[in-house]
Amino acid sequence: MDVVIGQLPRYLEGFGTTLLLLGAAGLAALAAGTVLAAMRIGPIAALRAVSGAYTELARNTPLTLVLMFCAIVLPYLGIRLPYLLAAIVALALYTSPFVAEALRAGVNGVPVGQAEAARSLGLGFTQTLTLVILPQAFRMSVPPLVNVFIALTKNTSVAGGFFVIELFTVGKELANANGNAVVAVLLGVATFYLAITVPLGLLAGWIEQSWAVRR
């Protein structure tokens, strides 16, 4: 316990990097995922195919492999990113298809009658989407989206294996330096992760109950 309290500044430093990874990769994944989802439900066949193929490929590739590409293979190919940036890019690439799937599931969850009613009133594709479908889809997408971000929070720890000094790395180093207090050190790390994931989980549950579209 003394180790955790004594090393609190290092914990907080690691926690800050974890939050930075979460925020930056989360925003990038949200933007890319929205584009992917829009391509997937839009009328242009080639865009649908491209988005579908990317989603399928990225969802079946381990994150460790993506991170390895960005942190180790890319520099060898001559593109040298700072490790923090490489980790953000890899996490965003890996997370964006999950965001897209959550959004698409929301759109698919809107009953077909809503779209039919909007179309029969003479609304076009854009109007149907922005005025009728998306407002309902958004509410249904938020809980799965929050779950995607919870997964992203946990996934930031993998960046610790690729030269980014975040919470997991701090835990590993402190555990190696304090062999007599490994349990306390690692439970300290776990507490920081839980401090992000548990409130997010509660938020998802709360939104699911209070925001649900009542029909």
Place this chain on the structure above:
Amino acid sequence: MSGPAVLFDAPGPRARALSRALSAVTIVLLAAGLCLAFLALNAPKESGGITLPGMFDASRWDIVWDPQLWSFVLGQGVLGTLRAALLAAALAVALGVLLALLRSASSPWLRLPTAVLIEFFRGMPVLLMMLFILLVFSTGQYWAVVSALAVYNGALIGEALRAGLRSLPRGQREAALSLGMRSLQSKLLVEFPQAFRQMLPVIVAQLVVLLKDTSLGYIVGYPELLRVTMNNLASFYGNRYLFPLWLVTLVLYLAINLALSWLARRLARHR
């Protein structure tokens, strides 16, 4: 909504032409992008005064004819990945069943601690669990990977099964109880088989995640596919082969995972 077709009109000739033109533009752009990437990778590289061959040069790919490479990749790497994934999957499903039963128990003394336990395991990174088991229980890398994956995915499968149990019509349980079954009998003989079948696609999808997560063994030092190719073989054959080895690893992971995902989709259809 069933398909995208409701969102827009059946396209007329002009819209069809536009859509086709945009599709063509997309395909051209994509092909151009891939070509550029290929050319950039294929171009010889200057490095510290010496010229290195491009990434698709034959001298970088000659190792794929080496049978020793494949015996190592398949015999050590793929086998290591599958060995860890299969045992972890079996343990995770068993643990998931147990946790779902405990969490839907009628006694709060069983239910509440299980709920806390599940929330704890769900909120932790698997990698941290692997490190914890490795350092605290000194189990060796294999068991650290297997047990961390089993506990983490067991918690998630348990939650999926519980959702399946909850979504069953109440009449199922009432009918079982009115036939004279005990509560546990009704759970095991009537409700659980249905919940399990209903949640099978979710469970298989979780098992794909489990398989992908065995690659975390790379970080804790368990020799699975990623570690074998990118660490052992890359140092054995030299950095020259870094990119080809990465590509081989990617293709192998995709082959295994796509096969499993395909199975998940089939199961979802033939429920």
